Amino acid sequence: MCAAASSAPSSVPTSNTAHSSPPGTRRTAAVLVTGAGGEMGHGLLKALSDRYDGTGTAVVAMDIRELEPAQRALCRDAFVGDVCDTALLERLLAMYEIMEIYHLAALLSTRGEYSPETAHTVNVTGTLNLLRLAAEQARSHGARVKFVFPSSIAVYGLPDLATKNSVPPLREDQFCEPITMYGCNKLYGEHLGRYYARHYRLLAKDRMDRPIDFRCIRFPGIISADTVPSGGTSDYAPEMVHAAAAGRPYSCFVRPDARIPFMTMPDAIDAIVRLAAADGTRLTRCVYNITSFSPSASEIAELVREFFPASEVSFQPDAARQGIVDSWPAEVDDSAARRDWGYRPEHTLRSAFESYLVPRVMAHYRGA
Numbered sequence: 471m472c473a474a475a476s477s478a479p480s481s482v483p484t485s486n487t488a489h490s491s492p493p494g495t496r497r498t499a500a501v502l503v504t505g506a507g508g509e510m511g512h513g514l515l516k517a518l519s520d521r522y523d524g525t526g527t528a529v530v531a532m533d534i535r536e537l538e539p540a541q542r543a544l545c546r547d548a549f550v551g552d553v554c555d556t557a558l559l560e561r562l563l564a565m566y567e568i569m570e571i572y573h574l575a576a577l578l579s580t581r582g583e584y585s586p587e588t589a590h591t592v593n594v595t596g597t598l599n600l601l602r603l604a605a606e607q608a609r610s611h612g613a614r615v616k617f618v619f620p621s622s623i624a625v626y627g628l629p630d631l632a633t634k635n636s637v638p639p640l641r642e643d644q645f646c647e648p649i650t651m652y653g654c655n656k657l658y659g660e661h662l663g664r665y666y667a668r669h670y671r672l673l674a675k676d677r678m679d680r681p682i683d684f685r686c687i688r689f690p691g692i693i694s695a696d697t698v699p700s701g702g703t704s705d706y707a708p709e710m711v712h713a714a715a716a717g718r719p720y721s722c723f724v725r726p727d728a729r730i731p732f733m734t735m736p737d738a739i740d741a742i743v744r745l746a747a748a749d750g751t752r753l754t755r756c757v758y759n760i761t762s763f764s765p766s767a768s769e770i771a772e773l774v775r776e777f778f779p780a781s782e783v784s785f786q787p788d789a790a791r792q793g794i795v796d797s798w799p800a801e802v803d804d805s806a807a808r809r810d811w812g813y814r815p816e817h818t819l820r821s822a823f824e825s826y827l828v829p830r831v832m833a834h835y836r837g838a
């Protein structure tokens with residue numbers, strides 16, 4: 471096991487239907503989602519089960535913990551195990567004809583700074599294992615496997631606040647000198663994806679040309695009404711909203727002027743699905759920035775106070791976590807995503823509060 475400790479046993483399919491295909495029979499066509507129990511997996515499983523319902527393609531999930539029953543119900547099979555468990559990955563290879571992989575499993579930026587080597591193992595070795603699985607799948611069924619990889623604004627590393635405050639929105643190739651292990655891992659994951667997509671086994675006589683169709687989005691901080699994140703550094707925004715809805719005071723770990731890009735979870739899920747479905751001939755890059763709004767922490771706090779008048783938000787910056795946020799851009803340039811695959815988020819900061827966050831979190835905590 472290479473991922474964070476799990477109380478559940480490894481490699482256990484929580485399915486009555488999971489089985490290896492008998493020799494000579496066709497394996498079940500499948501899309502695989504790793505880290506399916508995490509925040510993004512929550513929304514993505516629903517989108518994928520809607521998309522593949524009735525098509526004969528199975529949605530197969532993997533996570534180091536059992537999925538919640540509602541999430542589990544969205545998948546044909548779900549496996550408890552981690553992305554470094556190569557025996558489990560071999561079994562998946564034998565059981566399914568995997569057409570698409572959504573590799574969400576990762577250890578985020580704050581958590582990674584407490585255990586950088588574990589983060590490296592999960593984020594790099596895990597990604598390498600999944601890319602290799604995708605390449606082997608492509609060889610075995612003779613068609614490219616789509617590999618969708620969420621990267622992050624953590625791949626950027628601005629040298630100081632003066633630079634951060636003076637540069638225009640960053641393009642994909644600028645200031646890629648991350649200061650966190652997570653950022654380094656995601657940046658390397660982007661390079662590995664490009665390598666597997668275009669150059670894998672460059673000198674091998676029996677190589678398959680371009681076995682993987684690698685598509686990657688660099689996400690900003692994400693705010694979900696349904697789940698509270700853990701282990702990230704952009705967590706202050708969702709934490710502020712959820713604490714207010716739950717009637718708890720919140721002490722924000724960054725300065726009021728801290729500014730990074732954010733988006734809502736529905737816009738993030740829509741972007742993944744849209745990029746995965748995009749016409750490959752229109753894609754000019756492997757890696758795309760996307761963004762929706764770039765509020766300061768005090769602008770988020772003002773909206774929280776407006777919509778939750780009884781809320782109590784204070785600021786007690788933590789120098790180390792603030793340093794991480796200061797190294798991330800205030801804004802990114804997502805013009806390539808808009809041009810190539812029609813990225814267009816629905817929410818502005820205000821409409822995110824009005825039509826998504828406030829009604830959903832209030833319903834959630836009222837029902838809790």
Ligand code: AKB
Nearest residue numbers: 578579622702703704
């Ligand atoms: C984190 O804070 O580590 C993540 C991210 C920005 O990728 N939410």
